[in-house]
Amino acid sequence: MFQTSEIKDKIISSERAAELMEDGWCKADMHVHTCCSHDVPPAWQSHPARLxxxxxxxxxxYVTFTDHDTIKAYDMLGWNREDLTPGVEISIKDIENVGHTVHMNAFAFDREQYQEIELLAKKEKNIYSVIDYLKSNDLPYIYNHPFWFKFGEKPNILAVPELVKHFPVVEYNAQDLRQKNFFSMVLAQRYNKGIAINTDSHTGNIGKVYTLAQGDTFHEYFSNISKGRSYLVMEEPAWKHFAAELGGLIELLFSIDKGIWEETGFSTGIGAFDRVMSALARDMPDRSNKLNKATASLARQVASSRLPVFLHMLSKKSQVTRIERMVNA
Structure with missing residues:
Protein backbone atom coordinates (compact mmCIF):
# COMPACT_ATOMS: atom_id res chain seq x y z
CA MET A 1 0.00 0.00 0.00
CA PHE A 2 1.32 3.44 -0.85
CA GLN A 3 2.35 5.99 1.75
CA THR A 4 0.72 9.37 1.19
CA SER A 5 3.21 11.07 3.53
CA GLU A 6 6.13 9.98 1.35
CA ILE A 7 4.38 11.35 -1.73
CA LYS A 8 3.66 14.70 -0.08
CA ASP A 9 7.26 14.96 1.11
CA LYS A 10 8.41 15.04 -2.52
CA ILE A 11 6.84 18.49 -2.99
CA ILE A 12 8.84 21.28 -1.33
CA SER A 13 8.66 25.07 -1.09
CA SER A 14 10.75 27.48 -3.13
CA GLU A 15 12.50 28.52 0.10
CA ARG A 16 13.66 24.93 0.71
CA ALA A 17 14.56 24.65 -2.98
CA ALA A 18 16.77 27.75 -2.70
CA GLU A 19 18.70 26.11 0.14
CA LEU A 20 19.30 22.99 -1.93
CA MET A 21 20.40 25.03 -4.95
CA GLU A 22 23.03 26.71 -2.78
CA ASP A 23 24.40 23.19 -2.25
CA GLY A 24 24.59 22.58 -5.98
CA TRP A 25 21.19 21.09 -6.78
CA CYS A 26 19.92 21.89 -10.29
CA LYS A 27 16.50 22.75 -11.62
CA ALA A 28 14.73 22.22 -14.93
CA ASP A 29 11.27 22.33 -16.47
CA MET A 30 11.37 19.40 -18.89
CA HIS A 31 8.06 19.85 -20.69
CA VAL A 32 7.71 23.17 -22.50
CA HIS A 33 6.27 24.02 -25.92
CA THR A 34 7.38 26.75 -28.30
CA CYS A 35 5.62 28.28 -31.29
CA CYS A 36 6.95 25.33 -33.29
CA SER A 37 4.17 23.17 -31.79
CA HIS A 38 0.92 23.01 -33.73
CA ASP A 39 -1.12 23.99 -30.66
CA VAL A 40 0.87 27.09 -29.66
CA PRO A 41 -0.08 30.57 -30.92
CA PRO A 42 2.55 32.01 -33.30
CA ALA A 43 3.61 34.88 -31.03
CA TRP A 44 7.01 36.24 -29.95
CA GLN A 45 6.36 35.19 -26.34
CA SER A 46 6.51 31.56 -27.44
CA HIS A 47 9.45 31.86 -29.84
CA PRO A 48 12.32 29.46 -28.93
CA ALA A 49 14.86 32.31 -28.64
CA ARG A 50 12.61 34.26 -26.28
CA LEU A 51 11.86 31.20 -24.16
CA TYR A 62 19.04 22.80 -18.00
CA VAL A 63 16.77 24.10 -20.75
CA THR A 64 14.84 21.89 -23.13
CA PHE A 65 11.89 22.39 -25.45
CA THR A 66 9.54 19.52 -26.18
CA ASP A 67 7.40 20.44 -29.14
CA HIS A 68 4.88 18.00 -30.56
CA ASP A 69 6.67 15.65 -32.96
CA THR A 70 9.04 18.31 -34.29
CA ILE A 71 12.60 19.51 -33.69
CA LYS A 72 12.26 22.85 -35.48
CA ALA A 73 13.20 24.77 -32.33
CA TYR A 74 16.72 23.31 -32.44
CA ASP A 75 17.11 24.10 -36.11
CA MET A 76 16.31 27.69 -35.14
CA LEU A 77 18.50 27.89 -32.03
CA GLY A 78 21.34 25.57 -32.97
CA TRP A 79 21.90 21.99 -31.88
CA ASN A 80 25.08 22.65 -29.92
CA ARG A 81 23.96 25.66 -27.93
CA GLU A 82 25.31 25.71 -24.39
CA ASP A 83 22.81 24.75 -21.66
CA LEU A 84 20.28 23.61 -24.27
CA THR A 85 19.30 19.93 -24.34
CA PRO A 86 17.36 18.66 -27.38
CA GLY A 87 13.92 17.34 -26.50
CA VAL A 88 10.66 16.36 -28.15
CA GLU A 89 7.17 15.22 -27.17
CA ILE A 90 6.44 12.06 -29.11
CA SER A 91 2.86 11.07 -29.90
CA ILE A 92 2.28 7.35 -30.38
CA LYS A 93 -1.14 5.96 -31.20
CA ASP A 94 -0.43 2.35 -30.31
CA ILE A 95 -3.78 0.60 -30.65
CA GLU A 96 -2.40 -2.93 -30.45
CA ASN A 97 -0.34 -2.62 -27.25
CA VAL A 98 -2.07 0.28 -25.49
CA GLY A 99 -5.37 1.15 -27.10
CA HIS A 100 -4.98 4.93 -27.09
CA THR A 101 -2.48 7.70 -27.85
CA VAL A 102 0.45 8.05 -25.46
CA HIS A 103 2.70 11.10 -25.11
CA MET A 104 6.29 10.77 -23.99
CA ASN A 105 9.27 13.11 -23.88
CA ALA A 106 12.70 12.08 -25.11
CA PHE A 107 15.91 14.04 -24.60
CA ALA A 108 19.59 14.45 -25.53
CA PHE A 109 19.33 12.93 -29.02
CA ASP A 110 20.96 14.16 -32.22
CA ARG A 111 19.24 14.78 -35.55
CA GLU A 112 19.84 11.27 -36.90
CA GLN A 113 18.56 9.66 -33.71
CA TYR A 114 15.42 11.77 -33.87
CA GLN A 115 14.76 10.57 -37.40
CA GLU A 116 14.96 6.98 -36.14
CA ILE A 117 12.60 7.79 -33.27
CA GLU A 118 10.17 9.52 -35.61
CA LEU A 119 10.15 6.54 -37.96
CA LEU A 120 9.35 4.11 -35.15
CA ALA A 121 6.61 6.31 -33.74
CA LYS A 122 4.89 7.12 -37.03
CA LYS A 123 5.44 3.99 -39.07
CA GLU A 124 5.44 1.15 -36.55
CA LYS A 125 3.19 2.89 -34.02
CA ASN A 126 4.66 0.61 -31.39
CA ILE A 127 5.55 2.31 -28.11
CA TYR A 128 7.74 -0.57 -26.99
CA SER A 129 9.87 -0.27 -30.12
CA VAL A 130 10.42 3.40 -29.32
CA ILE A 131 11.26 2.60 -25.68
CA ASP A 132 13.71 -0.12 -26.75
CA TYR A 133 15.45 2.32 -29.08
CA LEU A 134 15.73 5.00 -26.39
CA LYS A 135 17.08 2.50 -23.84
CA SER A 136 19.62 1.02 -26.25
CA ASN A 137 20.92 4.52 -27.05
CA ASP A 138 20.95 5.65 -23.41
CA LEU A 139 18.50 8.48 -24.11
CA PRO A 140 16.41 9.85 -21.20
CA TYR A 141 12.63 9.64 -21.55
CA ILE A 142 9.52 10.44 -19.49
CA TYR A 143 5.95 9.15 -19.44
CA ASN A 144 3.95 12.36 -19.87
CA HIS A 145 0.65 12.92 -18.01
CA PRO A 146 -0.17 9.17 -17.79
CA PHE A 147 -3.88 9.76 -17.17
CA TRP A 148 -4.38 12.31 -19.94
CA PHE A 149 -6.32 10.85 -22.84
CA LYS A 150 -6.81 12.35 -26.27
CA PHE A 151 -10.27 13.72 -26.92
CA GLY A 152 -12.38 11.32 -28.98
CA GLU A 153 -10.39 8.21 -28.02
CA LYS A 154 -11.62 5.54 -25.66
CA PRO A 155 -8.89 5.24 -23.02
CA ASN A 156 -7.56 1.91 -21.84
CA ILE A 157 -6.90 2.87 -18.22
CA LEU A 158 -5.67 -0.62 -17.35
CA ALA A 159 -2.75 -0.17 -19.76
CA VAL A 160 -1.29 2.73 -17.76
CA PRO A 161 0.28 0.75 -14.86
CA GLU A 162 1.90 -1.64 -17.34
CA LEU A 163 3.35 1.29 -19.26
CA VAL A 164 4.69 2.91 -16.08
CA LYS A 165 6.84 -0.19 -15.55
CA HIS A 166 8.74 0.62 -18.76
CA PHE A 167 9.56 4.27 -18.02
CA PRO A 168 12.35 5.55 -15.76
CA VAL A 169 10.41 8.71 -14.86
CA VAL A 170 6.71 9.58 -14.61
CA GLU A 171 5.42 13.12 -14.99
CA TYR A 172 3.50 15.26 -12.54
CA ASN A 173 1.83 17.67 -14.97
CA ALA A 174 1.07 21.07 -13.45
CA GLN A 175 -1.95 21.53 -15.70
CA ASP A 176 -3.58 18.19 -15.04
CA LEU A 177 -6.08 17.46 -12.27
CA ARG A 178 -4.61 17.09 -8.80
CA GLN A 179 -6.22 13.66 -8.39
CA LYS A 180 -4.71 12.36 -11.62
CA ASN A 181 -1.27 13.60 -10.64
CA PHE A 182 -1.62 11.94 -7.25
CA PHE A 183 -2.44 8.61 -8.89
CA SER A 184 0.57 9.04 -11.21
CA MET A 185 2.77 9.54 -8.15
CA VAL A 186 1.26 6.46 -6.51
CA LEU A 187 2.17 4.33 -9.52
CA ALA A 188 5.66 5.85 -9.66
CA GLN A 189 6.19 4.93 -6.04
CA ARG A 190 4.69 1.47 -6.47
CA TYR A 191 7.05 0.58 -9.32
CA ASN A 192 10.10 2.49 -8.00
CA LYS A 193 10.09 5.11 -10.72
CA GLY A 194 11.25 8.70 -10.59
CA ILE A 195 8.82 11.60 -10.65
CA ALA A 196 9.32 14.98 -12.35
CA ILE A 197 7.06 18.02 -12.29
CA ASN A 198 6.69 20.08 -15.46
CA THR A 199 4.61 23.04 -16.64
CA ASP A 200 3.69 21.62 -20.06
CA SER A 201 3.32 25.29 -20.90
CA HIS A 202 2.03 26.37 -24.31
CA THR A 203 2.09 30.09 -23.47
CA GLY A 204 5.65 30.84 -22.36
CA ASN A 205 5.16 30.09 -18.64
CA ILE A 206 8.41 28.15 -18.48
CA GLY A 207 9.84 27.40 -15.03
CA LYS A 208 6.68 28.13 -13.02
CA VAL A 209 7.25 24.69 -11.55
CA TYR A 210 10.45 22.67 -11.69
CA THR A 211 12.22 19.51 -10.59
CA LEU A 212 15.28 19.66 -8.35
CA ALA A 213 18.06 17.09 -8.54
CA GLN A 214 21.83 16.96 -8.47
CA GLY A 215 23.90 16.50 -11.62
CA ASP A 216 26.80 18.18 -13.40
CA THR A 217 25.29 17.13 -16.74
CA PHE A 218 21.74 16.65 -17.94
CA HIS A 219 22.26 12.87 -17.98
CA GLU A 220 23.40 12.89 -14.35
CA TYR A 221 20.52 15.16 -13.39
CA PHE A 222 18.00 12.88 -15.08
CA SER A 223 19.59 9.74 -13.63
CA ASN A 224 19.13 11.08 -10.10
CA ILE A 225 15.48 11.82 -10.83
CA SER A 226 14.97 8.26 -12.07
CA LYS A 227 16.46 6.99 -8.80
CA GLY A 228 14.05 9.05 -6.73
CA ARG A 229 16.70 11.55 -5.63
CA SER A 230 14.69 14.63 -6.53
CA TYR A 231 12.10 17.11 -5.30
CA LEU A 232 9.16 18.83 -6.95
CA VAL A 233 8.70 22.58 -6.53
CA MET A 234 5.20 23.99 -7.00
CA GLU A 235 4.05 27.02 -5.04
CA GLU A 236 0.52 27.31 -6.40
CA PRO A 237 -2.19 24.62 -6.71
CA ALA A 238 -2.65 22.92 -10.07
CA TRP A 239 -5.91 24.72 -10.83
CA LYS A 240 -4.09 28.06 -10.82
CA HIS A 241 -1.58 26.76 -13.37
CA PHE A 242 -4.46 25.56 -15.55
CA ALA A 243 -6.15 28.98 -15.26
CA ALA A 244 -2.86 30.76 -16.01
CA GLU A 245 -2.46 28.77 -19.22
CA LEU A 246 -5.96 29.68 -20.36
CA GLY A 247 -5.27 33.30 -19.51
CA GLY A 248 -2.01 33.12 -21.43
CA LEU A 249 -3.82 31.77 -24.49
CA ILE A 250 -6.24 34.68 -24.30
CA GLU A 251 -3.35 37.16 -24.08
CA LEU A 252 -1.63 35.59 -27.08
CA LEU A 253 -4.86 35.51 -29.06
CA PHE A 254 -5.34 39.23 -28.69
CA SER A 255 -1.71 39.98 -29.54
CA ILE A 256 -1.31 38.15 -32.83
CA ASP A 257 -2.38 39.20 -36.28
CA LYS A 258 -5.53 37.69 -37.79
CA GLY A 259 -3.65 36.65 -40.94
CA ILE A 260 -1.03 34.75 -38.94
CA TRP A 261 -3.79 32.95 -37.02
CA GLU A 262 -5.56 31.83 -40.21
CA GLU A 263 -2.31 30.92 -41.96
CA THR A 264 -1.04 28.64 -39.20
CA GLY A 265 -4.37 26.95 -38.46
CA PHE A 266 -3.59 27.12 -34.74
CA SER A 267 -5.47 24.64 -32.55
CA THR A 268 -5.49 23.87 -28.84
CA GLY A 269 -7.04 20.47 -29.45
CA ILE A 270 -10.09 21.38 -27.36
CA GLY A 271 -12.93 21.65 -29.86
CA ALA A 272 -15.27 24.07 -28.06
CA PHE A 273 -12.43 26.32 -26.91
CA ASP A 274 -10.93 26.38 -30.41
CA ARG A 275 -14.23 27.49 -31.91
CA VAL A 276 -14.56 30.37 -29.46
CA MET A 277 -10.93 31.43 -29.94
CA SER A 278 -11.20 31.28 -33.73
CA ALA A 279 -14.40 33.31 -33.69
CA LEU A 280 -12.77 35.97 -31.54
CA ALA A 281 -9.72 36.09 -33.78
CA ARG A 282 -11.86 36.33 -36.91
CA ASP A 283 -13.94 39.20 -35.57
CA MET A 284 -11.21 41.21 -33.84
CA PRO A 285 -10.07 43.36 -36.80
CA ASP A 286 -13.65 44.50 -37.42
CA ARG A 287 -14.31 45.59 -33.87
CA SER A 288 -13.83 48.98 -32.31
CA ASN A 289 -10.82 49.25 -30.03
CA LYS A 290 -13.12 49.76 -27.03
CA LEU A 291 -15.14 46.62 -27.74
CA ASN A 292 -12.01 44.64 -28.42
CA LYS A 293 -10.58 45.61 -25.04
CA ALA A 294 -13.86 44.77 -23.30
CA THR A 295 -13.96 41.34 -24.93
CA ALA A 296 -10.35 40.67 -23.99
CA SER A 297 -11.01 41.75 -20.39
CA LEU A 298 -14.03 39.48 -20.08
CA ALA A 299 -12.11 36.55 -21.57
CA ARG A 300 -9.27 37.09 -19.09
CA GLN A 301 -11.65 37.19 -16.14
CA VAL A 302 -13.32 33.94 -17.15
CA ALA A 303 -9.98 32.25 -17.81
CA SER A 304 -8.50 33.29 -14.45
CA SER A 305 -11.55 32.15 -12.47
CA ARG A 306 -12.25 28.68 -11.19
CA LEU A 307 -15.10 28.18 -13.65
CA PRO A 308 -13.08 26.54 -16.47
CA VAL A 309 -11.33 24.34 -13.90
CA PHE A 310 -14.61 23.38 -12.26
CA LEU A 311 -16.17 22.45 -15.60
CA HIS A 312 -13.06 20.46 -16.52
CA MET A 313 -13.13 18.58 -13.20
CA LEU A 314 -16.84 17.89 -13.61
CA SER A 315 -16.31 16.43 -17.08
CA LYS A 316 -13.56 14.12 -15.77
CA LYS A 317 -15.28 13.01 -12.55
CA SER A 318 -16.32 9.55 -13.76
CA GLN A 319 -12.90 8.99 -15.33
CA VAL A 320 -11.13 9.91 -12.08
CA THR A 321 -13.35 7.45 -10.21
CA ARG A 322 -12.39 4.64 -12.60
CA ILE A 323 -8.70 5.51 -12.24
CA GLU A 324 -8.94 5.48 -8.45
CA ARG A 325 -10.54 2.05 -8.45
CA MET A 326 -7.83 0.71 -10.74
CA VAL A 327 -4.98 2.20 -8.69
CA ASN A 328 -6.39 0.92 -5.41
CA ALA A 329 -7.22 -2.54 -6.74
Missing part, protein backbone atom coordinates in the same frame (compact mmCIF):
# COMPACT_ATOMS: atom_id res chain seq x y z
CA UNK A 52 15.54 30.30 -23.92
CA UNK A 53 16.36 33.79 -22.64
CA UNK A 54 13.49 33.61 -20.15
CA UNK A 55 14.58 30.18 -18.92
CA UNK A 56 18.11 31.37 -18.23
CA UNK A 57 16.86 34.54 -16.51
CA UNK A 58 14.78 32.33 -14.20
CA UNK A 59 17.83 30.31 -13.24
CA UNK A 60 17.01 27.03 -14.96
CA UNK A 61 20.19 24.99 -15.12
Missing amino acids: FEKAKSMGLD
Whole structure:
Protein backbone atom coordinates (compact mmCIF):
# COMPACT_ATOMS: atom_id res chain seq x y z
CA MET A 1 0.00 0.00 0.00
CA PHE A 2 1.32 3.44 -0.85
CA GLN A 3 2.35 5.99 1.75
CA THR A 4 0.72 9.37 1.19
CA SER A 5 3.21 11.07 3.53
CA GLU A 6 6.13 9.98 1.35
CA ILE A 7 4.38 11.35 -1.73
CA LYS A 8 3.66 14.70 -0.08
CA ASP A 9 7.26 14.96 1.11
CA LYS A 10 8.41 15.04 -2.52
CA ILE A 11 6.84 18.49 -2.99
CA ILE A 12 8.84 21.28 -1.33
CA SER A 13 8.66 25.07 -1.09
CA SER A 14 10.75 27.48 -3.13
CA GLU A 15 12.50 28.52 0.10
CA ARG A 16 13.66 24.93 0.71
CA ALA A 17 14.56 24.65 -2.98
CA ALA A 18 16.77 27.75 -2.70
CA GLU A 19 18.70 26.11 0.14
CA LEU A 20 19.30 22.99 -1.93
CA MET A 21 20.40 25.03 -4.95
CA GLU A 22 23.03 26.71 -2.78
CA ASP A 23 24.40 23.19 -2.25
CA GLY A 24 24.59 22.58 -5.98
CA TRP A 25 21.19 21.09 -6.78
CA CYS A 26 19.92 21.89 -10.29
CA LYS A 27 16.50 22.75 -11.62
CA ALA A 28 14.73 22.22 -14.93
CA ASP A 29 11.27 22.33 -16.47
CA MET A 30 11.37 19.40 -18.89
CA HIS A 31 8.06 19.85 -20.69
CA VAL A 32 7.71 23.17 -22.50
CA HIS A 33 6.27 24.02 -25.92
CA THR A 34 7.38 26.75 -28.30
CA CYS A 35 5.62 28.28 -31.29
CA CYS A 36 6.95 25.33 -33.29
CA SER A 37 4.17 23.17 -31.79
CA HIS A 38 0.92 23.01 -33.73
CA ASP A 39 -1.12 23.99 -30.66
CA VAL A 40 0.87 27.09 -29.66
CA PRO A 41 -0.08 30.57 -30.92
CA PRO A 42 2.55 32.01 -33.30
CA ALA A 43 3.61 34.88 -31.03
CA TRP A 44 7.01 36.24 -29.95
CA GLN A 45 6.36 35.19 -26.34
CA SER A 46 6.51 31.56 -27.44
CA HIS A 47 9.45 31.86 -29.84
CA PRO A 48 12.32 29.46 -28.93
CA ALA A 49 14.86 32.31 -28.64
CA ARG A 50 12.61 34.26 -26.28
CA LEU A 51 11.86 31.20 -24.16
CA PHE A 52 15.54 30.30 -23.92
CA GLU A 53 16.36 33.79 -22.64
CA LYS A 54 13.49 33.61 -20.15
CA ALA A 55 14.58 30.18 -18.92
CA LYS A 56 18.11 31.37 -18.23
CA SER A 57 16.86 34.54 -16.51
CA MET A 58 14.78 32.33 -14.20
CA GLY A 59 17.83 30.31 -13.24
CA LEU A 60 17.01 27.03 -14.96
CA ASP A 61 20.19 24.99 -15.12
CA TYR A 62 19.04 22.80 -18.00
CA VAL A 63 16.77 24.10 -20.75
CA THR A 64 14.84 21.89 -23.13
CA PHE A 65 11.89 22.39 -25.45
CA THR A 66 9.54 19.52 -26.18
CA ASP A 67 7.40 20.44 -29.14
CA HIS A 68 4.88 18.00 -30.56
CA ASP A 69 6.67 15.65 -32.96
CA THR A 70 9.04 18.31 -34.29
CA ILE A 71 12.60 19.51 -33.69
CA LYS A 72 12.26 22.85 -35.48
CA ALA A 73 13.20 24.77 -32.33
CA TYR A 74 16.72 23.31 -32.44
CA ASP A 75 17.11 24.10 -36.11
CA MET A 76 16.31 27.69 -35.14
CA LEU A 77 18.50 27.89 -32.03
CA GLY A 78 21.34 25.57 -32.97
CA TRP A 79 21.90 21.99 -31.88
CA ASN A 80 25.08 22.65 -29.92
CA ARG A 81 23.96 25.66 -27.93
CA GLU A 82 25.31 25.71 -24.39
CA ASP A 83 22.81 24.75 -21.66
CA LEU A 84 20.28 23.61 -24.27
CA THR A 85 19.30 19.93 -24.34
CA PRO A 86 17.36 18.66 -27.38
CA GLY A 87 13.92 17.34 -26.50
CA VAL A 88 10.66 16.36 -28.15
CA GLU A 89 7.17 15.22 -27.17
CA ILE A 90 6.44 12.06 -29.11
CA SER A 91 2.86 11.07 -29.90
CA ILE A 92 2.28 7.35 -30.38
CA LYS A 93 -1.14 5.96 -31.20
CA ASP A 94 -0.43 2.35 -30.31
CA ILE A 95 -3.78 0.60 -30.65
CA GLU A 96 -2.40 -2.93 -30.45
CA ASN A 97 -0.34 -2.62 -27.25
CA VAL A 98 -2.07 0.28 -25.49
CA GLY A 99 -5.37 1.15 -27.10
CA HIS A 100 -4.98 4.93 -27.09
CA THR A 101 -2.48 7.70 -27.85
CA VAL A 102 0.45 8.05 -25.46
CA HIS A 103 2.70 11.10 -25.11
CA MET A 104 6.29 10.77 -23.99
CA ASN A 105 9.27 13.11 -23.88
CA ALA A 106 12.70 12.08 -25.11
CA PHE A 107 15.91 14.04 -24.60
CA ALA A 108 19.59 14.45 -25.53
CA PHE A 109 19.33 12.93 -29.02
CA ASP A 110 20.96 14.16 -32.22
CA ARG A 111 19.24 14.78 -35.55
CA GLU A 112 19.84 11.27 -36.90
CA GLN A 113 18.56 9.66 -33.71
CA TYR A 114 15.42 11.77 -33.87
CA GLN A 115 14.76 10.57 -37.40
CA GLU A 116 14.96 6.98 -36.14
CA ILE A 117 12.60 7.79 -33.27
CA GLU A 118 10.17 9.52 -35.61
CA LEU A 119 10.15 6.54 -37.96
CA LEU A 120 9.35 4.11 -35.15
CA ALA A 121 6.61 6.31 -33.74
CA LYS A 122 4.89 7.12 -37.03
CA LYS A 123 5.44 3.99 -39.07
CA GLU A 124 5.44 1.15 -36.55
CA LYS A 125 3.19 2.89 -34.02
CA ASN A 126 4.66 0.61 -31.39
CA ILE A 127 5.55 2.31 -28.11
CA TYR A 128 7.74 -0.57 -26.99
CA SER A 129 9.87 -0.27 -30.12
CA VAL A 130 10.42 3.40 -29.32
CA ILE A 131 11.26 2.60 -25.68
CA ASP A 132 13.71 -0.12 -26.75
CA TYR A 133 15.45 2.32 -29.08
CA LEU A 134 15.73 5.00 -26.39
CA LYS A 135 17.08 2.50 -23.84
CA SER A 136 19.62 1.02 -26.25
CA ASN A 137 20.92 4.52 -27.05
CA ASP A 138 20.95 5.65 -23.41
CA LEU A 139 18.50 8.48 -24.11
CA PRO A 140 16.41 9.85 -21.20
CA TYR A 141 12.63 9.64 -21.55
CA ILE A 142 9.52 10.44 -19.49
CA TYR A 143 5.95 9.15 -19.44
CA ASN A 144 3.95 12.36 -19.87
CA HIS A 145 0.65 12.92 -18.01
CA PRO A 146 -0.17 9.17 -17.79
CA PHE A 147 -3.88 9.76 -17.17
CA TRP A 148 -4.38 12.31 -19.94
CA PHE A 149 -6.32 10.85 -22.84
CA LYS A 150 -6.81 12.35 -26.27
CA PHE A 151 -10.27 13.72 -26.92
CA GLY A 152 -12.38 11.32 -28.98
CA GLU A 153 -10.39 8.21 -28.02
CA LYS A 154 -11.62 5.54 -25.66
CA PRO A 155 -8.89 5.24 -23.02
CA ASN A 156 -7.56 1.91 -21.84
CA ILE A 157 -6.90 2.87 -18.22
CA LEU A 158 -5.67 -0.62 -17.35
CA ALA A 159 -2.75 -0.17 -19.76
CA VAL A 160 -1.29 2.73 -17.76
CA PRO A 161 0.28 0.75 -14.86
CA GLU A 162 1.90 -1.64 -17.34
CA LEU A 163 3.35 1.29 -19.26
CA VAL A 164 4.69 2.91 -16.08
CA LYS A 165 6.84 -0.19 -15.55
CA HIS A 166 8.74 0.62 -18.76
CA PHE A 167 9.56 4.27 -18.02
CA PRO A 168 12.35 5.55 -15.76
CA VAL A 169 10.41 8.71 -14.86
CA VAL A 170 6.71 9.58 -14.61
CA GLU A 171 5.42 13.12 -14.99
CA TYR A 172 3.50 15.26 -12.54
CA ASN A 173 1.83 17.67 -14.97
CA ALA A 174 1.07 21.07 -13.45
CA GLN A 175 -1.95 21.53 -15.70
CA ASP A 176 -3.58 18.19 -15.04
CA LEU A 177 -6.08 17.46 -12.27
CA ARG A 178 -4.61 17.09 -8.80
CA GLN A 179 -6.22 13.66 -8.39
CA LYS A 180 -4.71 12.36 -11.62
CA ASN A 181 -1.27 13.60 -10.64
CA PHE A 182 -1.62 11.94 -7.25
CA PHE A 183 -2.44 8.61 -8.89
CA SER A 184 0.57 9.04 -11.21
CA MET A 185 2.77 9.54 -8.15
CA VAL A 186 1.26 6.46 -6.51
CA LEU A 187 2.17 4.33 -9.52
CA ALA A 188 5.66 5.85 -9.66
CA GLN A 189 6.19 4.93 -6.04
CA ARG A 190 4.69 1.47 -6.47
CA TYR A 191 7.05 0.58 -9.32
CA ASN A 192 10.10 2.49 -8.00
CA LYS A 193 10.09 5.11 -10.72
CA GLY A 194 11.25 8.70 -10.59
CA ILE A 195 8.82 11.60 -10.65
CA ALA A 196 9.32 14.98 -12.35
CA ILE A 197 7.06 18.02 -12.29
CA ASN A 198 6.69 20.08 -15.46
CA THR A 199 4.61 23.04 -16.64
CA ASP A 200 3.69 21.62 -20.06
CA SER A 201 3.32 25.29 -20.90
CA HIS A 202 2.03 26.37 -24.31
CA THR A 203 2.09 30.09 -23.47
CA GLY A 204 5.65 30.84 -22.36
CA ASN A 205 5.16 30.09 -18.64
CA ILE A 206 8.41 28.15 -18.48
CA GLY A 207 9.84 27.40 -15.03
CA LYS A 208 6.68 28.13 -13.02
CA VAL A 209 7.25 24.69 -11.55
CA TYR A 210 10.45 22.67 -11.69
CA THR A 211 12.22 19.51 -10.59
CA LEU A 212 15.28 19.66 -8.35
CA ALA A 213 18.06 17.09 -8.54
CA GLN A 214 21.83 16.96 -8.47
CA GLY A 215 23.90 16.50 -11.62
CA ASP A 216 26.80 18.18 -13.40
CA THR A 217 25.29 17.13 -16.74
CA PHE A 218 21.74 16.65 -17.94
CA HIS A 219 22.26 12.87 -17.98
CA GLU A 220 23.40 12.89 -14.35
CA TYR A 221 20.52 15.16 -13.39
CA PHE A 222 18.00 12.88 -15.08
CA SER A 223 19.59 9.74 -13.63
CA ASN A 224 19.13 11.08 -10.10
CA ILE A 225 15.48 11.82 -10.83
CA SER A 226 14.97 8.26 -12.07
CA LYS A 227 16.46 6.99 -8.80
CA GLY A 228 14.05 9.05 -6.73
CA ARG A 229 16.70 11.55 -5.63
CA SER A 230 14.69 14.63 -6.53
CA TYR A 231 12.10 17.11 -5.30
CA LEU A 232 9.16 18.83 -6.95
CA VAL A 233 8.70 22.58 -6.53
CA MET A 234 5.20 23.99 -7.00
CA GLU A 235 4.05 27.02 -5.04
CA GLU A 236 0.52 27.31 -6.40
CA PRO A 237 -2.19 24.62 -6.71
CA ALA A 238 -2.65 22.92 -10.07
CA TRP A 239 -5.91 24.72 -10.83
CA LYS A 240 -4.09 28.06 -10.82
CA HIS A 241 -1.58 26.76 -13.37
CA PHE A 242 -4.46 25.56 -15.55
CA ALA A 243 -6.15 28.98 -15.26
CA ALA A 244 -2.86 30.76 -16.01
CA GLU A 245 -2.46 28.77 -19.22
CA LEU A 246 -5.96 29.68 -20.36
CA GLY A 247 -5.27 33.30 -19.51
CA GLY A 248 -2.01 33.12 -21.43
CA LEU A 249 -3.82 31.77 -24.49
CA ILE A 250 -6.24 34.68 -24.30
CA GLU A 251 -3.35 37.16 -24.08
CA LEU A 252 -1.63 35.59 -27.08
CA LEU A 253 -4.86 35.51 -29.06
CA PHE A 254 -5.34 39.23 -28.69
CA SER A 255 -1.71 39.98 -29.54
CA ILE A 256 -1.31 38.15 -32.83
CA ASP A 257 -2.38 39.20 -36.28
CA LYS A 258 -5.53 37.69 -37.79
CA GLY A 259 -3.65 36.65 -40.94
CA ILE A 260 -1.03 34.75 -38.94
CA TRP A 261 -3.79 32.95 -37.02
CA GLU A 262 -5.56 31.83 -40.21
CA GLU A 263 -2.31 30.92 -41.96
CA THR A 264 -1.04 28.64 -39.20
CA GLY A 265 -4.37 26.95 -38.46
CA PHE A 266 -3.59 27.12 -34.74
CA SER A 267 -5.47 24.64 -32.55
CA THR A 268 -5.49 23.87 -28.84
CA GLY A 269 -7.04 20.47 -29.45
CA ILE A 270 -10.09 21.38 -27.36
CA GLY A 271 -12.93 21.65 -29.86
CA ALA A 272 -15.27 24.07 -28.06
CA PHE A 273 -12.43 26.32 -26.91
CA ASP A 274 -10.93 26.38 -30.41
CA ARG A 275 -14.23 27.49 -31.91
CA VAL A 276 -14.56 30.37 -29.46
CA MET A 277 -10.93 31.43 -29.94
CA SER A 278 -11.20 31.28 -33.73
CA ALA A 279 -14.40 33.31 -33.69
CA LEU A 280 -12.77 35.97 -31.54
CA ALA A 281 -9.72 36.09 -33.78
CA ARG A 282 -11.86 36.33 -36.91
CA ASP A 283 -13.94 39.20 -35.57
CA MET A 284 -11.21 41.21 -33.84
CA PRO A 285 -10.07 43.36 -36.80
CA ASP A 286 -13.65 44.50 -37.42
CA ARG A 287 -14.31 45.59 -33.87
CA SER A 288 -13.83 48.98 -32.31
CA ASN A 289 -10.82 49.25 -30.03
CA LYS A 290 -13.12 49.76 -27.03
CA LEU A 291 -15.14 46.62 -27.74
CA ASN A 292 -12.01 44.64 -28.42
CA LYS A 293 -10.58 45.61 -25.04
CA ALA A 294 -13.86 44.77 -23.30
CA THR A 295 -13.96 41.34 -24.93
CA ALA A 296 -10.35 40.67 -23.99
CA SER A 297 -11.01 41.75 -20.39
CA LEU A 298 -14.03 39.48 -20.08
CA ALA A 299 -12.11 36.55 -21.57
CA ARG A 300 -9.27 37.09 -19.09
CA GLN A 301 -11.65 37.19 -16.14
CA VAL A 302 -13.32 33.94 -17.15
CA ALA A 303 -9.98 32.25 -17.81
CA SER A 304 -8.50 33.29 -14.45
CA SER A 305 -11.55 32.15 -12.47
CA ARG A 306 -12.25 28.68 -11.19
CA LEU A 307 -15.10 28.18 -13.65
CA PRO A 308 -13.08 26.54 -16.47
CA VAL A 309 -11.33 24.34 -13.90
CA PHE A 310 -14.61 23.38 -12.26
CA LEU A 311 -16.17 22.45 -15.60
CA HIS A 312 -13.06 20.46 -16.52
CA MET A 313 -13.13 18.58 -13.20
CA LEU A 314 -16.84 17.89 -13.61
CA SER A 315 -16.31 16.43 -17.08
CA LYS A 316 -13.56 14.12 -15.77
CA LYS A 317 -15.28 13.01 -12.55
CA SER A 318 -16.32 9.55 -13.76
CA GLN A 319 -12.90 8.99 -15.33
CA VAL A 320 -11.13 9.91 -12.08
CA THR A 321 -13.35 7.45 -10.21
CA ARG A 322 -12.39 4.64 -12.60
CA ILE A 323 -8.70 5.51 -12.24
CA GLU A 324 -8.94 5.48 -8.45
CA ARG A 325 -10.54 2.05 -8.45
CA MET A 326 -7.83 0.71 -10.74
CA VAL A 327 -4.98 2.20 -8.69
CA ASN A 328 -6.39 0.92 -5.41
CA ALA A 329 -7.22 -2.54 -6.74
